[in-house]
Amino acid sequence: MSVVPNELTDQVALVTGASSGIGEATAEALAANGASVALAARREDELAELADRIESDGGDALVIPTDVTDESQVETMVETAHEESGRLDILVNNAGVMLLERVEDADTGDFRQMAEVNLLGLMNATHAALPIMQDQGEGHVVNLSSVAGRKAYAGSSAYNATKFGVNGFTEALRQEVTDNSRIRTTLIEPGAVDTELPDHIPSNDQQEQIQGMMESIAPLTGEDIARSILYAVTQPPHVDVNEILIRPTEQEL
Numbered sequence: 001m002s003v004v005p006n007e008l009t010d011q012v013a014l015v016t017g018a019s020s021g022i023g024e025a026t027a028e029a030l031a032a033n034g035a036s037v038a039l040a041a042r043r044e045d046e047l048a049e050l051a052d053r054i055e056s057d058g059g060d061a062l063v064i065p066t067d068v069t070d071e072s073q074v075e076t077m078v079e080t081a082h083e084e085s086g087r088l089d090i091l092v093n094n095a096g097v098m099l100l101e102r103v104e105d106a107d108t109g110d111f112r113q114m115a116e117v118n119l120l121g122l123m124n125a126t127h128a129a130l131p132i133m134q135d136q137g138e139g140h141v142v143n144l145s146s147v148a149g150r151k152a153y154a155g156s157s158a159y160n161a162t163k164f165g166v167n168g169f170t171e172a173l174r175q176e177v178t179d180n181s182r183i184r185t186t187l188i189e190p191g192a193v194d195t196e197l198p199d200h201i202p203s204n205d206q207q208e209q210i211q212g213m214m215e216s217i218a219p220l221t222g223e224d225i226a227r228s229i230l231y232a233v234t235q236p237p238h239v240d241v242n243e244i245l246i247r248p249t250e251q252e253l
C-alpha cells in the first residue's frame, strides 16, 4: 500500500504490538512508504517473519523483543530504535489487550494487565521517546485508543478505563508540545477491526457478543487502520491530525 511512494524516506518509526493485527499492518505500510521500522512485541518469531517480509520487499526493519509492561524493557526498546540510525521520528503506541469482563466477575490480574499494557506501556514509551524527539526538533506520537475511549459499554469497564486514559494522556501531551511546533500527536480510535484482539477475552459471554458483532457486519482490517495512520504521519509538518475516529460503515455503537 503506497499513498505517496517513499514519503517517509530517512524516517525511523517504532511500532509496538507489531507482531499481529493493526501493528503488523502499520509497520508494513510505514516501511512500504520508506520508513525504517523498529518492530516491538513479545512474540519474537512473528516479528522476525514480519521483518523478513519487509526486507524482501526492499524495506528496512529491526526486531526489538519487548514486554511493554516492563519499564526497563520499554526504555531499552526506545534506546535501541534510536541508536540504529540516530533518529526516532514516529512512535506508534499500539500494543494492547482487551480482557472484557463485568466488574463483578473480573479477575483483578486482568485489570492490572490492561492498565499496564494499554496505558502505562504507552505512557512510558512516550516518556522515553519525547526527549529524543525534542532534541531532534520533530517527532510524531501516534496512540491507539478505540471507540471505547469515547463510549463506555457494560462489560468493558476496565478496557474503557484504559482507553479513556489514553485519550486524556494524548490530549494533555498535545497541549504540552505545542510550544515545539514540530512535535505532533495523533489519537487513533477504531471501531471493530478483525484481529486477534478478541481471542484473549476471558468471559465466554463477552467473547460471543464480540464475535457475533464481527460476523454481523463487515469489520475493518488492520490495513484500514494502517492507512489512517499513514494519512496522519504524511501530512506537512504544520498539520497535526489530532484524532481519527474510524468505524466500520455498518457499526452502530
Ligand SMILES: NC(=O)c1ccc[n+]([C@@H]2O[C@H](COP(=O)([O-])OP(=O)(O)OC[C@H]3O[C@@H](n4cnc5c(N)ncnc54)[C@H](OP(=O)(O)O)[C@@H]3O)[C@@H](O)[C@H]2O)c1
Pocket: 016, 017, 018, 019, 020, 021, 022, 023, 040, 041, 042, 043, 044, 066, 067, 068, 069, 094, 095, 096, 097, 098, 117, 118, 144, 145, 146, 147, 189, 190, 191, 192, 193, 194, 195, 196, 197, 198, 222
Ligand atoms: N481490533 C479491534 O477491534 C480494535 C478496536 C479498537 C482499538 N484497538 C486497539 O488496537 C491495538 C492493536 O490491537 P489489534 O486489534 O491489532 O490486536 P492484536 O492483533 O491482538 O495485537 C495486539 C498486539 O499487542 C501486543 N502486546 C500485547 N501485550 C503486550 C505486551 N505485554 N508487550 C508488548 N506487546 C504486547 C501483541 O504482541 P505480543 O502478544 O507478541 O506481545 C500484539 O502485537 C490495541 O491497542 C487495541 O486496543 C483494536
